[in-house]
Amino acid sequence: MTCHEVGCDRIGAMLLREVAYARPATVEEAVSLLSEHDGARALAGGQTLVNVMKQRAASPDVLVDLAKLDELKTISVSGTTLEIGAMATLTSIIGSAEVEVSRPILAEVAATVADVQVRNRGTLGGNVCLNDPTNHFPPLLVALGATMTIRSSQGERSVPADEFFIGVFETAVREGDLLTRISIPAAGKGTGDGMAGVTLGAHGTYVANAAASVTNGAWRVALGCVAAVPVRASAVEEALGADVDDASVRAAVAGLGATLDPPFDVHASADYRRSLAETSVVRAVLQAAERAER
Amino acid sequence: MKLEGVREFDTSREVVWSVINDPAKMAKTMPGVESFEVQDDKHWSAKVKVPLGLGGLKMSIAFTKLEERPMEFASLNAKGQGVGALMNMTTSFTLSGEGEKTSMKWEADVKIAGPVGSMGQRVLQPIVNQQVGNVLTALDREVQAAKGS
Amino acid sequence: MSTTPITSQVVTVTVNGERIEKDVPARRLLVHFLRDDLDLTGTHVGCDTGSCGACTVHLDGVPVKSCAVLAVQADGATITTVEGLAGDELTPLQRSFHEHHALQCGYCTPGMLMSASALLAENPSPSEEEVKVALQGNICRCTGYWNIVDAVVAVGKGGAA
C-alpha cells in the first residue's frame, strides 16, 4: 500500500502562509469584515494564533486585527459585575484596580501565564477564544461563572462560560462572530477563589489544573487539561459544604479521577492526570475556602 | 494513539450491523463531512472539514474495508491527508449479544503527523478523544433511526 | 488605514528614532522585517514557537516577542531594538552584563537586554525575584542565568557588583 502525500513539508518553520490583513476602526466594521470574508479570523494579541499560523497548523485567509478597538480594552465594574473587554491584555488585568478590588484571582492567575512579553500582547479574549486545553482562563472562568458577550451581524448574544467552550481551539465564537466582553460576578463577602495545578517548570504550560470558587457555601469547581474543554466537577461541588477542612475536601474529591477520561502525553499518563486533577481540586478548594473566610 | 471502548445498544445485532456496514450511514457519523462517494463495497472516500476552530482541518479521507464477518466483526482503514495533517486510522467493531441487546466492542489505532502534531499531543489527544466521542454519539443516532425504520 | 483586507501594505514605523516606510507582506513577522528588510540583525531568532525571547524588542515601550507579531501590526508604532539601546557609550545595563560575565555566546543577550531594560525603566532597583520574573521569557543556554540576574540587580544598586 502506498501513501501519496502532497507537500511533505509538515514540519514547523516560523513562516506563515499568505494571508490578508485588515485593521478596522470600529466593532461594527470588525464584525462585518468577519462575516463578509470566508476564513476570516479575529486577531487579538496573536500570542497563540500567530504561533499556530507559523506551524501552519491553521491558515486563516483573512486576519481582522482588533488592535484599534479601544472600547474592547476597557476594564470596568457595573453594579456587581466586573466587565473585561476581550482585548484587555493580561498585563492590564494584572495592573487593574477594578480587578484587584472585585476579583483578584484574575490578576493572580494572569501573572502566571507564560511570560512578560506574552502577557504584554496576550489578551483575555484571545486566551479563551483559542481554548488551548492547557490555557489558564477557560477553567477559571467556568469556576467563576463568567458570561461571554458575542457580537455578530445578527446582533449581540450572551453565552455562559459553561457553554462557551466547545472543543480544542473551538468555542461558541463561530465564523463571523466577535467576542467583545467577559463579565464576571464581583466577589462579595463570603466569596473565595482558588486555582492550583502542576505546570511544566515555573509559569510553564499546565499539565493539569483546577479552579474553585465558593460563595456562601455554594461551590463551582472546574478542571483543566483533562479534556478538550474545561470539566465541571459537579459531584464535588455538591459534596462540598459551607465550611470545609482538609479531610472533608479529600472525602468530597475521592473518586473524581475515576470519572475522568483525560488525555495522555509525554508529560503525563492518563492516570497521572487523574491523580493531579484530584490533588489540584483539593488545593484549589482549600485555597478558596481560606480566602472566603477573610 | 490507541483508543478502545464498549458501546451498548438496546437493539438487535442486525440493526447495528446494518449501520456499521453501510458506508452512507457511517458517513453521517463522521464530523464535518462535506462530500462523500462510494467507489465499491470495499472502498469509499470523503472530504471532511474537522471542526477544530482556527478554520477547521480540511482532509480527504480514503476508506478501505479490511475484513468483515457479518453480524460479528468489521474492520476498516481510513487514510486522511490535508494541509496540516496526515491521518491513518484503523478501527474494528466486534458485535456480541442476543435479541434486543447488542454490545459493540470498538478499537481504534490513530496515527497523526504534521504541524498539528508539532503543536503537541496536549492538543491532539483531546481532539481525537472528542471526535471519537462525537462519532459514537452519532452512531447511536443512526442506530436509533435504523431501528425506527 | 484601509479596512479592505490586503496581502501586502506600506508600513510606517519609527525604529530606533528613525522613521521608516516600507511595503511589506501581511504574513511577514516583525522579526524578519527588522532583520531581513531593515538589516537590524541584532534581534535574533532562537525558536519557532514564541518561546525563547531572543527576538524581544520594545514595541511602543513594552517588551514583546517580535516573532509573534506581524510587521503590519506594528504599523504606526515606535520600535526600539538592541541597536537602539546605547549611544556612543554603553548603557549601565550593558556595562553590567560585561562586568558580571552575564553573556557567553551572546546570542540571547539582545533579548535579555531588551527585557531587562524594560524592567529597569519601570522599576529602577528590582529585587532578585522581580528580575527573574521579568527575564522568565528569555532562554539562555550558556550561563544558567545566575550572572544575568546578578548583572541586572547590580544596575539597580547603582552598578555595584
Place this chain on the structure above:
Amino acid sequence: MTAVETTETTTLQRGFVGQSVPRREDRRLVQGEGQFFDDVKRHGMGYLHFVRSPYPHARIESIDVSAALELPGVYGTLTGDEVAILTDPFFQIAADPGGQVRDYALAVGKVRYIGEAVAAVVAETRELARDAAELVVVEYEPLEVVVDARKALEEGAPVLHEECGGNMSYTGVWEWGDVDAAFAEADHVVKISELHFDRFNSTPLELDGGLVEYNRGTGQWTITTNNQFPGFAVIMMAPAMRVGTDKLRIVTQDIGGGFGNKITSHPQLVACCLLARKLNRPIQWTEWRTDFHQSMSHGNERWFLETEVAVKADGTMTAFRTKAIDDAGAYLRYEPLGGVIWSQVAPGMYGWRNIRVEFTQAMTNKAPVSPNRGYSRMQHLWFTERIADIVAQELGFDRVELRKKNYVQPGQMPYETPNGCVYDSGDYPKALETVLELIGYDTIEERREEAASRGKLLGFGIGSTLDSGTNNFGQSQLLNPDLQFSGNNEVATVKLDIFGEIVVTLGTTPQGQGHETTAAQVVADILNCDVDLVHVRVGHDSYWNSHAGFSGTYASQFAVTGLGAVKGATEDLANQMKTLASMVFQCPVEAIELADGFARIADNPDAALPFMALGAIPNANNAGFPSDPPPMNARFVYRPAFQVPDKEKKFGNLTLTYAMQIHACVVEVDPETGVYELVDYAAVDDCGTRVNPKIVEGQVMGATAHAIGAAMFESFAYDEEGNLLTPNFYDYHVPHTLDMPPLKTAATESPSPFTPLGTKGMGEGGGGGIHCICAALQDALRASGGGIVTESHNPYHRVWEMLREPERSRGKVQVTGR
C-alpha cells in the same frame, strides 16, 4: 544575597593569566553588533528550505518538484537522486557492519527518521521557499519502525540499513583486570538489571546553518557557517563532493552556542554547496527550531543491562561488569566514536581495577546522535555514580564515606587507570569536603525534618564527575583499526605587524568560551605588554592558514591545545623580537628583555626599541641588514605527546587532562504529585590552572544548567510509531530563570603536570548535576517506599510513579553476599 557565592580556595596570581579579565567579545555582543552567520547577506542569494519526511521509516517511491518549480520566485530544487549522482556517500568512521552505512546529504531511496531531509527548495524569500516546499510531491511506501535500541538488535527487527545486515553498528568487549576473580573474592555483589540514560541535547539557541558561495572560476566554495569543527566538516565533505579540501573555505565568526551539537551539519552544508553550484547563486540556509529537534545532534541514549558490582565487606568496590547498549539513531554522523569515548573515564573517579563492559551500538528510527556536552563520558559517569549510590543504599554504607574510600586518592596522582588512561592531578576527597561545606551537609538532617513538617520529602545527593579533555584521536583505532587518525593538534599564529600591532590568529571556533580574551592574556604575559595591545582575530577562516586537521572548538581542550599553541607561537615571536633587537644593538640576544612595549637592553633601559620599530623593520625597512631580520611572524602547532593505544588490549592514554567537578544538591519532593524543587545547589570545580576564573566559573554554571534541564525537563521522547513528542519548545521545556536554584560555586586548582600552562580542558562538566539530582531523588524516596532511580531523566510523572509503585524500581536491584 546574590544567587552565587564564590569561594576561591587557591588562586595563583601570574600577570594577566589567573585574573578575571573582562571579556573583549562582550562589547559587540551587548550592542547587537556580533556577526552570526544568519546576519550575513549576499546579492541575489536564495533561501533554502528542506522538504522533510513525515514518516520515521519509508521507501521513497518518487519525488515530483515540478509544481514547486512553477511557483514564481523559486530558483531551483535538489533531490536525493541528484545527490546520489553528484556525490559519494560520506566517509564512515565505523568498521563493518556500521562501515556499510551509506549516508548522503539528502535521503536516497529511503527515509529513516521523521524530519529527514528528502529534497531542498531554493527561492527568493524565506516564505516562498517554504511555500514551494509544500508543493513538492513525495510518494512513500511506509515501512515497519523500530525506536527501542534493545528491540532493534533482536532477530526480525525492521532493518534501517540493509547493507549492514542488521541494526548493529558496532560491538566489542572492553575488559581490564581480572573481573571474574574480583567477583569470586567479593563479600557482596549488587546486581542492577537495568539503568537508562535518556536522550536530550543542549539545544543551542542559535540554530545550524550557513551562507554558501561558489566561485565558478576557481571551483571553490566559501562557506560562512557556525559549524564548530571545520577540520571534521572538511574531512567529511570534500571526499563526498570529490574535491580537494582546499576547495572548501570555511569561515566562522560569532557562534550562538554549540555544545558539540554543531559538529555534524556537514550533510546540509553539502546540499547548500551543490545548490550554490547548480543555481550559480549564494545559498542561505537557516535551520528552524523544529527541524533541529527532529533531525540534529541528539545526545547518545544508553542502556546498562545486567550490571553487577563486586564489593568488599569494608565497602571497597573492586569490580563491575555490564552490557551497554548505545542508541545512535538513524545514521552514524560521528558514531560509533561514542562507543570508545566513554572509556576515557572507564572507572569514573573511583579505584576500580577490574572492569568488563560489553558495548553494543544500535541504529533506530530516530534522529542521528552527535557529540553533546559531556559526550559519551557523561552517560558512563552517570552510570558509575548511580552504582555508588545504589551500592551505598543497598549495603548500608554512608554515601560520603563510600566515595572517600573508593575515590582515586591524591597520593596516587598521576594515576593510571586499568585501561591505561592517566588522571593527571587532583584531590577528589578534598573537593568533596569543599562541596559538603558549601551546601551545609551537617545540617541536612535538620532540614529534612523541617521539610517533613511541611509535608515535603527532602533529599540530598552528590554527583562526582570528570571532564576529560584533549582527545587522543588514536582511540578511534580501537573501533576501526584501519583508521589513520591519532594524536591531536591546534594552531595559533602570532605576528608583530608593521605599526607594532600584535595580531593573534587562532584555529578555533569559539561559541562563547572567550578565546579572544584568554589568548590575549597569555600573549600579554609572555611579551610583557598590556593585554589591550594584543589583537585577537574573531573566528576561523581557512584562508588564514592557522588551522590543522583537529582545529575547532569541542571536547574541552582550548585551555590546553589552543592556549598551548598561542604560548608556543608567542614565545617564538618573543625570541624573534629579541633577536632583531640584538641585531640592531649589536649585543648578545640574552641581553635583551621585553618590557612595557619595548625590546631593550636589560642593563641599559635607554637602549630600547618600541614594538612599532621592530614590526617595521622586516615589513618595510629592511635595507642594510647584514643578515635577514626575523619575520616577526610565528605559526605554532601544539601537539600533545600521545601514543597510539594498544588495539588488542584496548589500552593506552586517551586524553591528556582530567578536570574534575563535584556537585551536590538538595531537593524537596511533593509526595502527592511527584513535583520536586531544587532548593540548594553547590558545585566545586578543579581544572588546574585557571587562566580566567570568571570564564571558568561561567562554564561550570552553564554545565550545571544543562544538567538540571536534562534531569528534570529535557527529553527527546519518541512514541512507538517514531513520532518525536517534544519537537519544539512547547513540549521540550528548557529551564528558565524561575527554574534555577540558588547556586554556590568553589574552585580548587591542581595544575596539570602535562600541559604548557598547567591548565586542563574544561566546560563540559560531565553531567554532574544529573548525577546529584538522581542521587537526591533516591535519597528523598527512602522515606516513602525506597524507590531506586534507574533513569537519568526524572520528570514529575516518573517521580510520582516511583512513589506510587516503589517495587517496580526496587525490583531492578538485587544484593547477594557470601
